[in-house]
Amino acid sequence: MSFSAPGSPPPPPQGPGPQPPYGAAPYPAQPQPQPGYHHPGQPMPGHPYAGQPMPGQPVPGQPYPGGQPYPVPPPPVQALRSPQGLSTALTVLLSVAGVVNLFSAATNLYTWSLMRDVIANPAQVADDTLDGADMLTGLAGALQMLTLLGTCVVFIIWFHRVRTNGQVFRPDAFTLSSGWAIGAWFIPVGNLFLPYRVAKQTWDASVQLAPDGSYRHVSGVPLTSWWIVWVASALLGRIFSPLYERADTPESLRDVSAFGAVCDLTTVAAAVLAVLFVRKLTALQNVKAAQGPYAAV
Template sequence: MSDTSQNAFDPPPAATGHLPSYVAPFRSPRGLATALTVLFGLTVGVDLLAVASDAHVWRLTDEMAGGGFVEDADLTRADALQVVGGVLQVTLLVATAVVFIIWFHRVRRNADFFALDSCEMKSGWAIGAWFVPIGNLWLPRKVAGEVWDASIDWESEARRPSHTPMNVWWALFVATWLVGRAASSAYEDAVSAAELKQAVERMMVSDALDAVAAVFALLFVRKLTRMQLDKATARQEQIPPQPRP
């Protein structure tokens, strides 16, 4: 199916019998998906740098735990690198989260364009689900699953697109969040060199996991965006030409 360069499609007329009198027009998520591609790419790069920084700190703490001597200057530099890496990660996290939620809300609204009653979770949940304590561990995945199913073009797809990209992304997202919280808590509570070494090991795992999660989040965004663009194009081609007044 050829790609579409339009940013929005009006819904088919109500006379077709497929849609009610008003449905919000389709709005292309491509620009937001492109921005997320850049942000997730930067996230992967910063996470890998953080892993390298963690590995350096681990070597220093391993030396200290073994009774070796480490220069204060080396510890200061390592600590500075950790701070810089942390600031970059938080900055990217906030920027990516904002753009991702905007994209997520848009693809949820587009699901109504394809089939108004296909989603149990209303479009507001595409934003609100992320801020529900405990519930944010599964509610966004429920919204994503409904949007995914509504975005399938059953007439052109030879088989149902696998939920694997979405499921792997969500599993990694939750795992990264849980491991990251445990690693941060262990790092803050570490007193001895041995405890610091164990905390840094957890941080390495957390940063590496975050990089992998970013890759799969990107795959999910690109796949769902492509599904919606293809289905919108097919829908537009099926609309019969309207007589001029």
């Protein structure tokens, strides 16, 4: 029986199923934000949702109020960085490496002489003398590894620096990205020609143009001669290592010691030519950075 007032609409029909208790809400109660507490579903005051602009800021890609275009940040511009300090450090390291390889060549020649004497008359060579030769050989090998590691690290840093500068001088001179100045050295077989390609393009980009804008030739003999001798030294070193490990007789030690001396002297020549190449390319970049892309004469 209804107690509604006359003329009032009838109460809504009650659906089947249990009804919430008196005073209970039909949905789970939502937490009420407390002063200083940020509700997870609401934006912070002054902070829009992710992907929405701040109040008063234009939407990216949309014009400013009044028809002004939304400014696009300029792309990053590479800047020239002087390779002079790295060039000086490389000159010192390559010089030290040359001296170490000279010492190694002398050690190999000393071992060759001892093995020749052992073959001729084993009794005339004392065991202490042979032990001393082994110690010198081990010392030379350790010094070679240390100088090689330090020189390689600094050389690759310098090589990447001049390659990046070349990109600033002449972006159109390159077919490989600047990352190849580092990665090319670690590719088997590819490291016999890819670094030269990067070096040649960097060399060309670092040469000033003639006053009339035409190509100005600068001899690439320092680059080419260094690369040929360096590749020869690398290949000889790869041949020497397994030969030395297998040498276990006086005859084989004599032969491998002579071959090791040749490898060391080739490495000395490569170090000298590397100094000339590094200093010449650094000088080309210093001149172009100071005087501009056109030569005075």
